[in-house]
Amino acid sequence: MSEWITLTARTIDAPLLVPGLDPVRFVELSEHDIAALPVSAGRQPATLGDFFTVQGGRSARVRVEWSTDRIDGLGAGMTGGELEIDGDAGSLVGAGMRGGTLRVRGSVGDEAGAAMAGGLLRIDGDAGERVGANTAGAAKGMTGGEILVLGSAGAEAGARLRRGLIVVGADAGRDAGRAMIAGSLFVLGSCGEGAGRGSKRGSIVACGGVTVPPTYRYACTYQPPHVRMTLLYLVRRHGLTIDDALVESAFRRYCGDAGDPGKGEILERVHSV
Amino acid sequence: MEIRGVFIEDTFAEAFGMRGTRLVITARNERWAREAAVKLTGFATSVIACKCEAAIEREIPPGETPDGRPGIAVLFFTMDSDSLGKRLMERIGQTVLTCPTTACFDGLPDLQDRLVAGKAIRVFGDRFQISKVVGGQRYWRIPVMEGEFLLSETFGMQKKGIGGGNFLILGESADAALAAAEAAVAAIDGTPNVILPFPGGIVRSGSKVGASYKGMIASTNDSYCPTLRPITRSALPDGVNSVLEIVLDGLDFASISQAMRAGITAACRPGIRAISAGNYGGKLGPHHFHLRKIMEGA
Numbered sequence: 001m002s003e004w005i006t007l008t009a010r011t012i013d014a015p016l017l018v019p020g021l022d023p024v025r026f027v028e029l030s031e032h033d034i035a036a037l038p039v040s041a042g043r044q045p046a047t048l049g050d051f052f053t054v055q056g057g058r059s060a061r062v063r064v065e066w067s068t069d070r071i072d073g074l075g076a077g078m079t080g081g082e083l084e085i086d087g088d089a090g091s092l093v094g095a096g097m098r099g100g101t102l103r104v105r106g107s108v109g110d111e112a113g114a115a116m117a118g119g120l121l122r123i124d125g126d127a128g129e130r131v132g133a134n135t136a137g138a139a140k141g142m143t144g145g146e147i148l149v150l151g152s153a154g155a156e157a158g159a160r161l162r163r164g165l166i167v168v169g170a171d172a173g174r175d176a177g178r179a180m181i182a183g184s185l186f187v188l189g190s191c192g193e194g195a196g197r198g199s200k201r202g203s204i205v206a207c208g209g210v211t212v213p214p215t216y217r218y219a220c221t222y223q224p225p226h227v228r229m230t231l232l233y234l235v236r237r238h239g240l241t242i243d244d245a246l247v248e249s250a251f252r253r254y255c256g257d258a259g260d261p262g263k264g265e266i267l268e269r270v271h272s273v
Numbered sequence: 274m275e276i277r278g279v280f281i282e283d284t285f286a287e288a289f290g291m292r293g294t295r296l297v298i299t300a301r302n303e304r305w306a307r308e309a310a311v312k313l314t315g316f317a318t319s320v321i322a323c324k325c326e327a328a329i330e331r332e333i334p335p336g337e338t339p340d341g342r343p344g345i346a347v348l349f350f351t352m353d354s355d356s357l358g359k360r361l362m363e364r365i366g367q368t369v370l371t372c373p374t375t376a377c378f379d380g381l382p383d384l385q386d387r388l389v390a391g392k393a394i395r396v397f398g399d400r401f402q403i404s405k406v407v408g409g410q411r412y413w414r415i416p417v418m419e420g421e422f423l424l425s426e427t428f429g430m431q432k433k434g435i436g437g438g439n440f441l442i443l444g445e446s447a448d449a450a451l452a453a454a455e456a457a458v459a460a461i462d463g464t465p466n467v468i469l470p471f472p473g474g475i476v477r478s479g480s481k482v483g484a485s486y487k488g489m490i491a492s493t494n495d496s497y498c499p500t501l502r503p504i505t506r507s508a509l510p511d512g513v514n515s516v517l518e519i520v521l522d523g524l525d526f527a528s529i530s531q532a533m534r535a536g537i538t539a540a541c542r543p544g545i546r547a548i549s550a551g552n553y554g555g556k557l558g559p560h561h562f563h564l565r566k567i568m569e570g571a
Contacts, residue, residue, distance in 0.1 A: 144406075163406065164406070165406070165407065182404075184405060201403070203403075203405070220420075222420045222421070223420070224414075224420075224421060225340060225376050225414070225420075225421055225422075225423035226405050226407070226412060226414055226421075226423055228340050228341060229339050229340040229341075229376075229407060229412070229423065230405070230407050232339070232340060232341045233339070233407050233408050237408055247341065263401075263403075265403075
């Protein structure tokens with residue numbers, strides 16, 4: 001058994017869909033078996049070995065090297081083990097993942113962690129639109145696990161989030177947390193227009209500025225105990241750099257969105273106390 | 274065996290199995306964490322009449338608490354799992370929930386056996402409570418007039434807890450016995466996984482199993498009462514005029530042994546004739562702390 005299985009990407013000219021790259025599956029696969037796994041290059045069926053040099057086998061730790069934004073679906077549906085991606089990745093990274101740890105040492109395309117149900121997805125760079133959101137037509141977005149985006153995120157981050165934690169280290173685009181059902185979306189930078197629109201429950205923690213929709217109602221200014229706990233958890237567990245001043249901050253609580261049940265909240269940072 | 278001239282009797286402390294848990298109470302400052310912890314652990318000296326045994330285990334610095342605030346760790350013990358859950362629910366609900374600025378966290382998050390006290394207390398929120406999962410642990414945010422009370426949904430339960438570890442300090446005078454007992458408590462203070470549930474950590478009214486009265490499960494330990502020396506089967510050596518007991522509950526055998534060793538070592542001082550232990554001839558429990566074995570090499 002090798003400690004890490006390495007998939008080194010060759011030059012990839014066209015979009016490539018790599019489904020089913022689940023490290024847990026690789027525990028029973030040899031180097032040859034892994035190279036023979038199917039991928040989709042446009043409409044043409046192909047194998048992983050056509051695009052990657054595979055080294056190692058029979059391990060639940062997989063590293064993809066020289067990855068680019070043309071490779072879609074990396075880690076989608078993974079159930080366990082470790083997957084590291086050196087470089088950027090395309091869309092649907094970690095979509096539907098249910099367990100394990102997926103780390104991208106670069107930026108990713110749209111729908112990263114969409115409909116994710118468990119595990120940890122960590123993106124060191126930026127994420128495209130709809131990180132942790134629902135897949136097209138689905139009622140629920142992410143239902144469990146954690147997504148950390150150290151950079152910024154595009155529009156509709158956490159749309160229809162049902163459960164779990166999404167953290168955006170920089171700014172989030174428009175409609176962050178749209179129609180949230182529950183769960184938490186922490187945005188350490190600023191939120192674009194329309195944050196929390198249509199949400200039923202759930203928390204948007206806006207640490208760097210937010211335009212609260214007029215359909216939300218101000219409740220009070222206080223120090224939410226779960227916010228400081230979560231921020232410290234991010235520092236201690238995931239090594240994020242977060243100012244003590246943010247941990248000690250007060251927040252304005254707004255309840256919404258208008259309608260039933262209206263139990264969502266936007267927590268807007270105001271100042272240090 | 275003697276330690277600094279104090280005779281260590283060849284006996285053992287007889288203890289019994291208990292269910293235990295740890296709570297970590299945090300607050301804006303140490304004062305309020307302690308206020309809650311003191312109320313939480315009030316009237317919890319013995320399961321005989323208090324239904325639980327509890328005390329402050331130690332202070333937890335902000336760097337080690339889940340929310341980065343000053344914390345107090347509290348250990349709780351009862352005889353069975355159901356009653357432990359009930360006692361937690363009652364006491365957290367009446368003493369920690371009500372105390373300004375506090376939060377209440379599970380202090381044994383790695384244990385598989387769980388008590389769902391937080392899940393029960395959440396209904397105080399009357400459907401306005403909010404759950405949050407952070408790091409795989411579920412917490413409840415309960416709206417209160419001050420702001421929000423945050424607590425863990427479940428608390429880890431140690432099924433192999435032990436109650437009734439003990440040793441007796443046989444003094445030449447009441448002053449000497451008390452000074453030695455205070456030294457023992459100071460030496461034990463802060464030992465992880467162990468509490469001393471009695472006032473100041475010291476018991477003056479150690480009990481024996483049963484009584485001459487029908488229905489009483491415990492009564493005064495007449496063998497160690499100096500005033501009864503000539504009229505009962507006294508266990509007291511000559512020159513002993515006062516006896517105090519240190520009772521220890523703990524999450525495991527090794528921690529209690531370590532605490533007993535520290536306490537006995539500190540108690541061996543001028544004015545103390547001997548150290549003994551509450552040995553009930555096997556009627557009380559299966560856990561035996563042999564004094565001389567514990568003190569070997571001390």
